[in-house]
Amino acid sequence: MKATSKLQNVMCLRTKFPCQSDIYFVKIWDPSLRGSELRATLKGHTRAIRTISSDRGKIVSGADDQSVIVWDKQTFKLLEELKGHEAPVSSVRMLSGERVLIASHDGTVKMWDVRTDTCVVTVGRCQSAVLCMEYDDSTGILAAAGRDITAHVWDIRSSKQMFKLQGHTKWIRSMRMTGETIITGSDDWTARVWSLNRGTCDAVLACHAGPVLCVEYSPSDKGIITGSADGLIRFWENEGGIKCVKNLTLHTASVLSISASDHWLAIGAADNSMSLFHRPQERFGGFSNAGSKLAGWQLYRTPQKTAAVVRCIASDLDRKRICSGGRNGLLRLWDATTSI
Template sequence: FVVYDLISRLHHRIANIWDIRAGRQMHKLLGHTQWIRSIRMSSDTLITGSDDWTARIWSVSRGTCDAVLACHAGPILCVEYSPLDKGIITGSTDGLVRFWENDEGGIKCVKNVTIHNAAIMSINAGEHWLGIGAADNSMSLFHRPQERLGSFSGAGSKMGGWQLYRTPQKTVAMVRCMSSDLERKRICSGGRNGILRLWDATINI
């Protein structure tokens, strides 16, 4: 049994996969041409976002790039994995949040949302709730009710079911990072002013 860890961004453009039990490097992931800004790993899938305006999907075990996502008009600052339907969410300096899913062996963008008028800094996804943090000092919450999950199969899109639910009050500094337990209605945000805020989402499902 091998435990993987990916924590480094050597030479800015290279991601490294490490076997932390053996203490050795397993793969060097080459492909990005600019800084790697975000990393998300789930099982054997790794997602990276870069200043080269692309996100890449990698196989952890093989160390290969399986797909390049290139629809943003700016650096991709955050990437997230949707655990329920295995979709991908990306956020960029272009202010767009894009939703991606598998389509006949490939990956396509099935939805893009413009909620914020500044760079998307943080994305945090649960099964039915999604939190977005942005450089315009605000956050937004998306919801995808459980009973609606099957209703998009005709259109071939589950990721398209995410809908804006609420935009909480603005903070006094850009929301650089966010972590949430949205199923329990709790959100923690970190701002550029060095202050952590704990929010009660007060969401009635």
């Protein structure tokens, strides 16, 4: 495909672009170019794109066509097409050393070598479809979960399974790994906090009235944020035991995506809207407001509604840039301070 120029600071997100031929695209946007933000359309997949990962030089996309495509981030050319899964691809993660982790509805997590276009090893196997995956490149710890209602944890450097984290009673939809902790969200209306040292459940967060569709870790205050099909956003604090310290009802439908940084928090929902929170930097030293650090999050603004459900958000929040993807296949790129 033809690309007009090389880019830095681009953002990418999955999309099914609606058109008569029903072709599925990856779209690349540059938020600094007002009025001409769309920089490239990457054509290669034949079904809906579910996941994207990238490093400095490459973009990796996975789709329902059971394939993973590796693209050059500068020229946008298709470099490799990795085929080896027997079901839709649900999650991809680009690793150092030209390798990529791929999770699929076939119940496996495989490591591929991009340079040789070969599957190096199957690093994890679940009993049913994998719906979410997390990996810590510094420790080599991989976690995956999905329809078998178990969160599986492996040390891929030693090729050993560490734990099977069991406790959820329905599908696990979301996962976040931070340090020695894994947070999972499930259709059983709960989120759970697990210890990677002991392989035990340290807490059950059970204050939602619907499936927990997204979980996030707030690095600035070491808190947890959950979003649910009940439309609620809940903030949890871990001081002397995990407790819910703040409830917000900003959306009229399911909360589908949460992305947090030290200063910014972006949320996407099924009511076709997003909400953006900010925490002023000067307040990070501590909070006396109700004794809660998480009380420091302030609603910054709510962008104009989109034409479709905001299913996913990719963001570089410290640069105040947000990319949202909708059910209608359109991607929107926002500047948190000006364009929304």
